[in-house]
Amino acid sequence: MEAQCKIQICCAVVVxxxxxxxxxxxxxxxxxxxxxxxxxxxxxxxxxxxxxxMLVYFAFVLGVGFLLKRHMRTSTDFFxxxxxxxxxxxxxxxxxxxxxxxxxxxxGASGAKYGIATxxxxxIGAIPAMVFVGLFMMPFYYGSKARxxxxxxxxRYDEKTRAWNAGSFAIMTVFxxxxxxxxxxxxxxxxxxxxxxxxxxxxxxxxIFHFSIFLSAVIVLGYISLGGLTSxxxxxVLQFFLIVAGFMPLVWIGLKNxxxxxxxxxxxxxxYTHSWRGMAHASTNPxxxxxxxxxxxxxxxxxxGYWCTDFLVIQSAMAAxxxxxxxxxxxxxxxxxxxxxxxxxxxxxxAISVPTVTQHMMAQVQTxxxxxxxxxxxxxxxxxxxxxxxxxxxxxxxxxDPITGRVLTNDKGKxxxxxxxxxxxxxxxxxxxxxxxxxxxxxxxxxMSGMAGNVTAFNTVWTYDIYQSYIHKNGxxxxxxxxxxxxxxxxxxxxxxxAYFVTSFNNIMDALQLVFSFVNAPLLATFLLxxxxxxxxxxxxxxxxxSGTCAAAxxxxxxxxxxxxxxxxxxxxxxxxxxxxxxxxxxxxTAIWAFAVCFVMTVGLSLMTKPREEKDLVxxxxxxxxxxxxxxxxxxxxxxxxxxxxxxxxxxxxxxxL
Amino acid sequence: MGLDxxxxxxxxxxxxGGMMAVYGLFTHGSxxxxxxxxxxINLVWGLVLSVFGLTMLLLAYLDRRRAxxxxxxxxxxxxxxxxxxxxx
Numbered sequence: 001m002e003a004q005c006k007i008q009i010c011c012a013v014v015v016x017x018x019x020x021x022x023x024x025x026x027x028x029x030x031x032x033x034x035x036x037x038x039x040x041x042x043x044x045x046x047x048x049x050x051x052x053x054m055l056v057y058f059a060f061v062l063g064v065g066f067l068l069k070r071h072m073r074t075s076t077d078f079f080x081x082x083x084x085x086x087x088x089x090x091x092x093x094x095x096x097x098x099x100x101x102x103x104x105x106x107x108g109a110s111g112a113k114y115g116i117a118t119x120x121x122x123x124i125g126a127i128p129a130m131v132f133v134g135l136f137m138m139p140f141y142y143g144s145k146a147r148x149x150x151x152x153x154x155x156r157y158d159e160k161t162r163a164w165n166a167g168s169f170a171i172m173t174v175f176x177x178x179x180x181x182x183x184x185x186x187x188x189x190x191x192x193x194x195x196x197x198x199x200x201x202x203x204x205x206x207x208i209f210h211f212s213i214f215l216s217a218v219i220v221l222g223y224i225s226l227g228g229l230t231s232x233x234x235x236x237v238l239q240f241f242l243i244v245a246g247f248m249p250l251v252w253i254g255l256k257n258x259x260x261x262x263x264x265x266x267x268x269x270x271x272y273t274h275s276w277r278g279m280a281h282a283s284t285n286p287x288x289x290x291x292x293x294x295x296x297x298x299x300x301x302x303x304x305g306y307w308c309t310d311f312l313v314i315q316s317a318m319a320a321x322x323x324x325x326x327x328x329x330x331x332x333x334x335x336x337x338x339x340x341x342x343x344x345x346x347x348x349x350x351a352i353s354v355p356t357v358t359q360h361m362m363a364q365v366q367t368x369x370x371x372x373x374x375x376x377x378x379x380x381x382x383x384x385x386x387x388x389x390x391x392x393x394x395x396x397x398x399x400x401d402p403i404t405g406r407v408l409t410n411d412k413g414k415x416x417x418x419x420x421x422x423x424x425x426x427x428x429x430x431x432x433x434x435x436x437x438x439x440x441x442x443x444x445x446x447x448m449s450g451m452a453g454n455v456t457a458f459n460t461v462w463t464y465d466i467y468q469s470y471i472h473k474n475g476x477x478x479x480x481x482x483x484x485x486x487x488x489x490x491x492x493x494x495x496x497x498x499a500y501f502v503t504s505f506n507n508i509m510d511a512l513q514l515v516f517s518f519v520n521a522p523l524l525a526t527f528l529l530x531x532x533x534x535x536x537x538x539x540x541x542x543x544x545x546x547s548g549t550c551a552a553a554x555x556x557x558x559x560x561x562x563x564x565x566x567x568x569x570x571x572x573x574x575x576x577x578x579x580x581x582x583x584x585x586x587x588x589x590t591a592i593w594a595f596a597v598c599f600v601m602t603v604g605l606s607l608m609t610k611p612r613e614e615k616d617l618v619x620x621x622x623x624x625x626x627x628x629x630x631x632x633x634x635x636x637x638x639x640x641x642x643x644x645x646x647x648x649x650x651x652x653x654x655x656x657x658l
Numbered sequence: 659m660g661l662d663x664x665x666x667x668x669x670x671x672x673x674x675g676g677m678m679a680v681y682g683l684f685t686h687g688s689x690x691x692x693x694x695x696x697x698x699i700n701l702v703w704g705l706v707l708s709v710f711g712l713t714m715l716l717l718a719y720l721d722r723r724r725a726x727x728x729x730x731x732x733x734x735x736x737x738x739x740x741x742x743x744x745x746x
Contacts, residue, residue, distance in 0.1 A: 049677065049678075049681045049700075052677060053674055053677065053678070056670070056673055056674055056677070057670065057674070060666055060669070060670045063666065064661075064666050067661050067666070068660075068661060070660075071660045071661070089663055234661070234663050234666070237663055237667060238666065238667055238670060241667060241671070241710075242670075245671070245703075245707055245710075249694075249699055249703050253694050253695055253697065253699065256695055257695060429693065430693055430694055430695075431693065431694065431699070432690040432691055432693045432694055432699060432700065433690055434678050434681045434682065434685070434690075434699075434700040434704075435678070435694065435699045435700055435703060438674065438678065438703075
């Protein structure tokens with residue numbers, strides 16, 4: 001699901017200053033920063049210990065790549081990690097690939113905005129899908145010996161279905177990794193991480209953006225071209241633990257500061273601390289959607305569509321050492337995943353509950369007379385009162401127009417809050433030097449894991465599904481290994497291009513993510529029908545996919561969410577037939593429509609076209625594939641037992657936060 | 659795969675945790691900890707991370723010793739998982 005959620009809320013970090021005008025010359029991030037960011041007056045005062053922690057981490061990241069280089073002998077070693085990794089390693093990489101900083105920051109932002117209901121993106125929007133892919137789909141991905149998700153489509157359907165999926169996927173990964181890079185550079189600017197160093201060496205601060213892009217590109221390129229998927233997976237494991245290590249103390253100290261969970265409940269009220277309250281009607285809950293749209297749109301179509309078909313996450317399960325390990329990968333991954341809300345969403349809730357500002361904070365509150373804006377965020381008002389001076393709430397500052405320096409307000413004249421700064425401000429507020437270095441390293445690590453997963457997915461799909469299939473068919477294995485390294489360089493170069501492309505066009509990011517969502521929305525129907533209905537044909541699948549994508553575009557063009565300002569990129573560009581209460585509701589229904597149209601079209605066209613012979617579908621379709629032998633396993637070793645345990649834990653979590 | 663991930667992982671946490679703990683020791687009681695509500699978070703968390711790192715190193719060491727003690731068992735036990743999927 002996260003893919004979609006990023007589309008809606010999580011990419012917000014990326015859009016710092018996207019309302020602004022000139023981009024060249026003076027980087028927007030700087031304008032944004034001086035104008036608004038960290039209005040609390042928090043300054044990133046890094047000392048030697050912080051730098052040392054960061055350097056040690058980057059040394060390890062590259063060191064792992066170097067150590068793995070000698071193991072990269074065949075293309076299988078490079079692209080599939082030799083299919084030799086233990087389940088727990090792949091499992092942690094499985095969630096890490098998805099745990100980009102866009103998620104870390106975006107989830108903190110929506111935690112501050114919507115409250116604990118944001119955990120629906122995990123408990124409804126991820127766990128059931130992860131259980132499903134482990135139990136029912138992994139046998140086909142792993143057992144079919146496909147080397148990528150598009151290749152599974154080629155084996156199951158035909159060349160054109162694979163070509164469509166591989167092509168669109170390759171473009172999306174390049175842009176996603178570019179967006180990650182852009183967001184990271186932006187955040188580095190906003191948090192002033194490199195300012196001290198640049199000032200020390202007399203370099204212009206406007207280079208920080210370029211330097212950050214270059215640095216992240218070189219590091220990711222370094223460790224992937226050396227160690228391939230293994231290196232990416234190993235680094236994702238390091239990143240996973242680092243993110244936990246960096247955020248756990250944040251939650252600990254934050255909770256202590258606000259008086260624990262009860263303190264949050266007292267400060268924010270029940271609307272923020274219950275995940276299911278008011279779900280009967282779209283108007284009575286913060287997400288602006290009914291429970292059935294949530295369960296079917298988010299919990300089924302979007303979430304299953306992402307976790308079960310996106311090669312970005314599936315690739316780490318395909319690297320597992322055995323069939324059984326591959327099935328365990330998503331199941332193992334789902335256990336930490338279900339507790340992630342406490343690590344990434346809770347900081348957002350704490351950020352708005354922080355009751356009083358300490359002396360030390362007050363001392364740092366600054367004003368920038370040039371802009372004439374009161375930096376009142378530190379005044380921590382508990383209710384968004386309509387006092388004359390615009391203040392933020394808790395640690396969240398008001399949103400300020402990057403060009404004019406004025407406080408942005410909604411229709412009713414209430415100041416808007418810059419929720420994306422919830423998590424970064426928490427780090428700066430609670431962490432002293434030393435711990436701050438670790439927290440920032442965790443943040444940087446999460447950006448890199450998001451990028452690296454995209455780059456390895458790109459190099460595999462490019463080499464196997466595009467290059468080997470259409471450009472150079474009968475090369476040697478060494479040739480494809482070489483191509484993989486070249487594709488890594490190419491992928492990183494294209495990502496840099498994408499990052500600057502995104503920087504140069506204000507609304508391009510929204511447009512791109514909208515197009516991605518159209519392409520992704522119907523995929524689930526194609527995979528489900530392919531795996532569980534042997535009658536599905538290649539023609540049915542291909543045209544079903546295309547019509548699902550068209551249906552998604554049409555639906556968005558014909559509807560409008562109430563929370564955007566008029567007809568535009570977010571909908572209604574054909575006509576406005578229906579108005580949804582929120583963008584999220586519109587996204588869920590777009591997905592539901594795309595899925596339904598793809599499903600019906602695929603079934604209809606399949607019945608009209610000639611099916612493939614059953615003998616060709618063994619290992620690819622559920623009914624024609626022997627069930628995995630589990631007789632020799634003890635009950636607790638079976639994937640199904642693990643799945644039941646996981647689901648039971650999620651039910652309990654939902655009940656606790658009902 | 660030739661490299662046990664627990665080695666770099668353990669080492670990273672021992673080094674990082676160690677640095678933080680030592681720094682915390684030297685800055686104990688300093689005003690920088692007003693931010694973290696008076697808790698010497700560098701010392702406390704540095705120790706926690708070091709213990710985690712050491713545990714990882716220990717697990718990797720024990721595994722390696724076990725593998726070294728019984729060399730013939732290891733390759734044999736590795737064969738079935740690799741070939742099993744072909745049966746399906």
